[in-house]
Amino acid sequence: MCHVLLANIKFLQQLVLIDQDLAEQTRFQGCPCGGALHQAHFPRKPRSCPSEVRDDFAKRFSYCCSQCRRRMTAVSVRFLGRRVHLALAVVLLSERGPTPAVAMRLAQQLAVSPRTVARWRQWWRDSFPVTALWQTMCGRFMPPPDMTLLPGALLARFAGDGDAAMKRLLMFLTPLTGSAAITLRAGR
Numbered sequence: 001m002c003h004v005l006l007a008n009i010k011f012l013q014q015l016v017l018i019d020q021d022l023a024e025q026t027r028f029q030g031c032p033c034g035g036a037l038h039q040a041h042f043p044r045k046p047r048s049c050p051s052e053v054r055d056d057f058a059k060r061f062s063y064c065c066s067q068c069r070r071r072m073t074a075v076s077v078r079f080l081g082r083r084v085h086l087a088l089a090v091v092l093l094s095e096r097g098p099t100p101a102v103a104m105r106l107a108q109q110l111a112v113s114p115r116t117v118a119r120w121r122q123w124w125r126d127s128f129p130v131t132a133l134w135q136t137m138c139g140r141f142m143p144p145p146d147m148t149l150l151p152g153a154l155l156a157r158f159a160g161d162g163d164a165a166m167k168r169l170l171m172f173l174t175p176l177t178g179s180a181a182i183t184l185r186a187g188r
């Protein structure tokens with residue numbers, strides 16, 4: 001897997017643009033009650049994030065209904081749920097892959113503790129397969145990916161070179177990241 005993506009500022013900026021679009025869609029749809037949505041972004045102190053793009057990752061796009069006060073958080077390719085680490089890091093560092101030493105060195109550089117990486121791997125192994133997203137979509141992957149080799153086995157199914165496939169995987173995962181995801185998602 002292409003660990004260098006985490007240091008690829010252009011790629012990270014593309015993720016910001018995608019999230020801005022996704023946020024705009026959420027705002028445009030409005031609240032189910034018919035009320036307009038107002039900005040109520042969550043501040044984030046992003047971790048495993050290069051300093052060049054830290055400001056762009058310092059907000060999780062979210063809205064609040066002007067009528068019923070319901071909160072609507074946009075889905076995201078930057079963050080996987082409430083985790084403070086970048087979704088990209090959760091994918092890349094969870095990978096055991098052919099070069100675990102590279103992943104381990106990268107985790108050290110980004111100050112991600114082995115315990116955190118172990119928790120992510122456990123999430124891929126135990127929680128991801130039972131998410132509503134995977135239960136709904138797994139039939140589209142034929143033959144089924146080796147679930148003991150996630151997330152790499154899943155990434156390998158998305159077309160394109162390193163960046164394009166990763167972007168598709170992060171888009172695929174976005175249903176796990178919005179308001180509705182909080183109750184669907186197990187683990188952290």
Ligand SMILES: [Zn+2]
Nearest residue numbers: 031033065068
């Ligand atoms: Zn409302």
